[in-house]
Amino acid sequence: MKLVFASDSFKGSLTSMDTIELLTQSAKEVFGKVECVGIPVADGGEGTVEALIRATGGSKIFSEVRGPLGDVIKASYGKIDEERAIIEMASASGLTLIPKEKRNPLYTSTLGTGELIKDALDKGFREIYIAIGGSATNDGGMGCGRALGIRFLNIDGKELEGCGADLERVAKIDVSGLDTRIRDTKITVLCDVKNPLCGVNGATYTFSAQKGADKEIQDRLEKGMCNYRDVIRRQFSIDPDCIAGSGAAGGLGTMLKVFLNSDLKSGINAVLDIVDFDSLISGADLIVTGEGCTDWQSSFGKVVCGVGERGKKAGIPVVDLCGSLGNGYEEVYMHGITSVMTTVNAPMSLEDAMINAKELYYKAAVRLFRLYKATP
Secondary structure (H helix, E strand, C coil): CEEEECCCCECCCECHHHHHHHHHHHHHHHHCCCEEEECCCCCCCCCHHHHHHHHHCCEEEEEEEECCCCCEEEEEEEECCCCEEEEECHHHHEHHHCCHHHCCCCCCCCHHHHHHHHHHHHCCCCEEEEECCCECCCCCCHHHHHHCCCEEECCCCCECCCCHHHHHHCCEEECCCCCHHHHHCEEEEECCCCCCCCCCCCHHHHHHHHHCCCHHHHHHHHHHHHHHHHHHHHHHCCCHHHCCCCCHHHHHHHHHHHHCCCEEECHHHHHHHHCCHHHHCCCCCEEEECCCEECHHHHCCCHHHHHHHHHHHHCCCEEEEECEECCCHHHHHHHCEEEEEECCCCCCCHHHHHHCHHHHHHHHHHHHHHHHHHCC
């Protein structure tokens, strides 16, 4: 019997590796001798680098870059192999890097993310994956572009720093100094957000409030983002609002697509391709996946449904072992999930569930495998 384990982390309690270890222990308790294949996975958000370097035998690379407010920080990214690297923009430009009282997307920049890309280029990587969840920024990706040689000029020809407040000041974009190595580099953006750059569903009005923007700041940022979009339209005959995902990470999606010629791809599907998931599940009898809470959002680019779809295609049953269920969880059945089980075994608070996460998960896994063993 071959069992495959590919679960997302349970934020705040279990890592993807934790679930693999607990599933392996419980499977051996129930079945005795059994082949267990553990695959750390993530959907392009927090934990993607960690999951991929564990799954591929890669390593972390550390680099000093400028954080979202310009201070020097130590960020990291992943080396998958000699050619491929994986970057989480949140490591350099993430919201968690800024205390709540200092969050204001007028002053944050993606400069550090660009510096990580440059560091990867300096080290010879020519295939780079960039996970762009969890940003603190709303700068249209100008900071990132500036780190790679693009100059954003005001009406007087003076170069701008590239923070959110500079969006309204951009009059010209000079790409003549863009790092020439970009032309020979394949960049794939792990992104499940489809929002355009501007408008009611754009970068500013959809995401900037969680980054510290009040209504007044939002209106100013949106006005600036529209100016930035219009400069791109005039100079490059490209309309970012027609590109799905251009508004991701405060407009970083626009920079990566328009100026770095990146491919925007579903985060979980990119991760599963990198780890060669389809080959690893070949001949499996059962796949176990999971996440902290399964609800209607799980059907939109999350690990559970990404794994479910691959299992369905291969004709392998997939069980979702999750912490809890929310509204609309039944949608996952349309994406290859055969059944859903929760780890909680009695009424309890979220705090208690997280404190006892490992014990609850282990016992739930034993119940799952005993049920599977009893199935004809």
